Amino acid sequence: MPARKLNASLFAHMPAPGDLALVSTSGTVAAAIVEWASRHGIGLSAALALGSACDVDVADCLDHFAGDFRTRAILLCLDEIADARRFMSAARAAARAKPVVVLRSGRHRPDRRESVTHTGALAKPDAVYAAAFRRAGLLSVQNLDEMFAAVETLGRQRPFPGRRLAILANGDGVGQLAADRLADRGGTLAGVTPADGFPAENPIDLGIEADGPAYAAALEPLLLDKANDAVLAIHVPTVRSGAAAVATAIAETAKRVRAGQMRKKPVFAISLGDDAAAGEVLAEAGIPRFSTDSEAIEGFLHLVRYREAQDDLMRTPDSLPRDFHADVQAARGIVARALRQGATWLDPIAVMELLEAYDIASVPLTLAPDIDAAAAAAWPVIAGGGAVALKVVSPDVVHKSDIGGVQLDLTSEADVRAAAQSILARARRERPDARITGFAVQPMVRKGRRRELIAGLAEDPTFGPVVVFGRGGTAVEVIDDRALGLPPLDLALAEDLIGRTRVARRLCAYRDVPAADMRAVALTLVKLAQLAADLPQVRELDINPLLADETGAIALDARVRIGRGYPEGRAGRGHPRFAIRPYPTEWVRTLTFKGRPIQVRPVRPEDEPLFRAFFATVDPEDVRLRFFAPVREFSHAFLVRLTQLDYARAIAFVALDETETEEGRRMLGAVRLHADANGESGEFAILVRSEARGTGLAYALMRLMIDWARAQGIARVEGSVLAENRPMLAVCRRLGFVQRPDPEDAGMVTVRLPLKAEPAPSAV
Incomplete structure (x- = not known):
């Protein structure tokens, strides 16, 4: 230290x-x-x-x-x-x-x-x-x-909003190198507002003879220009302009202009050459200095990506997405039956039923035990003028194409019989140990303009279930165009996952091909994430290909591996396998107070406007009793701390009046509990409207908070209450809290409720 x-x-x-x-x-x-x-x-x-x-x-x-x-x-x-x-x-x-x-x-x-x-x-x-x-x-x-x-x-440099970079250099070549690096790394080149003597181009080329005054004259309008969010100044030392003089000009200009700015615009510098004096000048001004364009662009993008990462942190998806209703009981029954039979892979019919339970469209299939049954199953499709696909079914063969186990475009019974015989012959030759249980017969689905994708679940020994998305097909591992995400997912997170692949560009419209239904693809990923939450026995799930076009997405082929119990080390409090705790929908309650329906639920990230409106209308005296001092303004940063929760260590329950008004549903109060890092103790805080006093709402919120703490294995709940806040102390007394005067503040009372038997103090 x-x-x-x-x-x-x-x-x-x-x-x-x-x-x-x-x-x-x-x-x-x-x-x-x-x-x-x-x-x-x-x-x-x-x-x-x-x-x-x-x-x-x-x-x-x-x-x-x-x-x-x-x-x-x-x-x-x-x-x-x-x-x-x-x-x-x-x-x-x-x-x-x-x-x-x-x-x-x-x-x-x-x-x-x-x-x-x-x-x-x-x-x-x-x-x-x-x-x-x-x-x-x-x-x-x-x-x-x-x-x-x-x-x-x-x-x-501290993080800043925005991602548009303006580049200033004493040479077009070095400026363009930085711009190229910025583009390669996915950065954004800013527009430039024309200024006296300088073209509206980015990078701005000052010429090889540019000295300190030239840099100062060019830097000042860039710092004042709202078309950019940060400035990178590049200097190559020459016989006519020393590094220290230019560094001094950059530092003094930045200090002068930023002194009058509420939001001080960042300045980055590249000083090619080893001039210690230039480095000291820039360091004293708080300007990051780099030796190459690559280092400078990486440094700039680190702060950009930090700000963007905060947006992802603001999202905590529901454990039960609201866009669909899965038939969880049916899905669990499908998996349970397969496990009772000793299976490690679901058969094709079970896979189709499992996808159907989660409203994931798939191509219907018929399971045929032998060649005659396969021909009979294919006949209705062929008679209607269609063609069928024939696939081998074996619990020992995962990738059917490896042994020639797939035959397509079969348009007659004779074709089906010949294809089935060919499949059996090659399977016996390639995999004589494999158990062949029959054939899957499906109507042919033409790829046409559909994009071949892959979507599924994998099991990581450290982080548990992982959602996988990318370009599909038989060469999927060779192409290796994929992105991964930890469940749970919402549509925004799923769309971000899709956008991190190269195949995402093919989902957009091009030439005469309309754009694929991106929402349908994203919703498929959300459903798979929910399936992982509901069915811990599903260890791997592979939809390949998932075909997508403007009409939606459909699973053409899928396989599911299952197993008993949880992987080692994944059991524990809360959800047994996820590394990220999902929104705890199971803690939503509807209560009735004096004939009024009140919804009590865990707080969501999007509740910030609800809290802002609540604090704007709540009695200032109630606010003082909650925060122990008058509070005049509730900033965005403050409200974020109240609404952006990691449900692994904190909870906040908000009470909403279900009666609709012109302003919508009103917030009546909230209770919060934040546990320490080890989950041993939790500190609570509560605030309800004056009109809700005497209704039992505060007592009900506290009871729910205590129930949650017990479910999480927290040993004790603690808090501080103003001695003058007699109604709150009365609620604590009813709930069994031990109350003691705060030895450091006579106006405070500490309250404590053991939830587990605490060990007696050892004798000295």
Whole structure:
């Protein structure tokens, strides 16, 4: 801890005090970053090398530094994660508070998992980790160079809104190199408002002779221009313009202009050459300085992506999506019957019924036990002028095409019989050990303009179920165009998942081909995520291909692997397998108070306007009793903390008057409980309208909160109440809370309710 001059490490140098915290499971990686930071004048609030982490782990450190006022950003270097739910809970909480940059080593270690489906093979561990980091709102970097760029950026510049970058350079070539790098990395080149003497082009070329005054004259209008969100100034030293003079001009101009700005526009600098004086000038002005265009663009995009990651953190999908109603009982029965029969794969009929239970359209099929039955099943389709597809059915053959087990475009009974004989002959030759239970007969579905996709579920040993989406077909693993996401999903998260693949561009309209129904594809992914939530016995699910066009999406072929129980390490409080706790729909209640229906439910992220309206109309005295002081304004940041919850460690129940008014449903009150990192104790807070007093609402909210705490295994519930707030103290007394005066504040009363038997204090 540099600020306290505490060094219990083997680092070569003690870093300067600063506001970046470094947490690493590798001592050598931590030492490398500390050494780099020491050479570049970057200060750290702490640097920890955890090693094997037998006690304190990464999640503990994230919890600590998230609440540390000395730390503005967290640098995280790790290898493997032991407890995914604990890590994701801590990471999401930390990322809501401040930027967290993560570097993972060992990304390309051999994958020793035995995945037999396409989706399982596509869900490589590194891809799953990347999906988890993205969902947690972490800034993921690939190597130490990117980590150093992130440290340089975060050490000088705070995150900012927007993504449009203006580039200023003393040469068209170096400016275009930076613009090219920005485009390659998915960044946005800003427009430029014309100014006196400067063209409306980006990058702006000042010419090779540009000196300090030239940079100052060009930088000032860019800092005032609303067409960009940040400025990158590039300087190549020449005999006519030294690096220190230009750096001084950039620093002084930025200081002067930003002093009059409410939102201070970021400035980044590239100073080619090794001029220590230029570096010191820029560092003193808080301007990140880089040696190459690649480093500078990465540093800029780190902050852009941090801001964008906050949007993902604001979404917490329901555990029961509202867009459809799955027949969960029927689905569970299908899986249970197969398990009782000792099956590890669902047969084609069971797969079709399972998809139907989740309203996922599929091509109907008939299961035929032999060649004669296959011909008979094909006849109605052929008689109607259609063609059929014939597929082998075997619990031992996952990929039917590997043994020639699929025959298409069969238009007569003779074709069907010949195809069936051919399939059997090759199956016996290629897989003599395989059990052939029959054939699946399906009407042919022409691909036409439909896009071939793949969608499904895979099982990761660390993070549990993973949703997989990408380009489908027999070469799916070779093409490797896929994106992964951790369930639960909503439509927005599913659409983002689709957008991270190359095949997403083919879903758009092109030439005379209309756009595919993107919502239907996204809703299929949401349904699969819900299936994973409802059926932990489903270990892998493969829809390949999923055909999509303007009319919707349909599963042409699918397979489902099942197993008993939960994977090792996934059982626990709440949902047994998900690394991210879904919205707890099961805690929604409808209560009646004095003849009025009141809905009580867990708070949702979209409830911020509801809370804003509530605080605007609630009695100021009630607000003072809740927050122990008058509160005049409730900012967006404050309301986000009330509505953006990680349901693994916090809950808030909101009470809504079901009676409709001109303003819609009114919020009558809310209760909140936030547990500590270990789930041992939880601190509560409650606020209800004055008109709701005496109705029993406060008592009911507290009872529901206590029930939730017990269900989570929390040992005790605690809180602080103003001594003058007698109604609240009376409610606590009825609920069995022990009340004691606060020894540090005579006006406060601490209340405590044990939910588990607490051990007696040991004798001294």
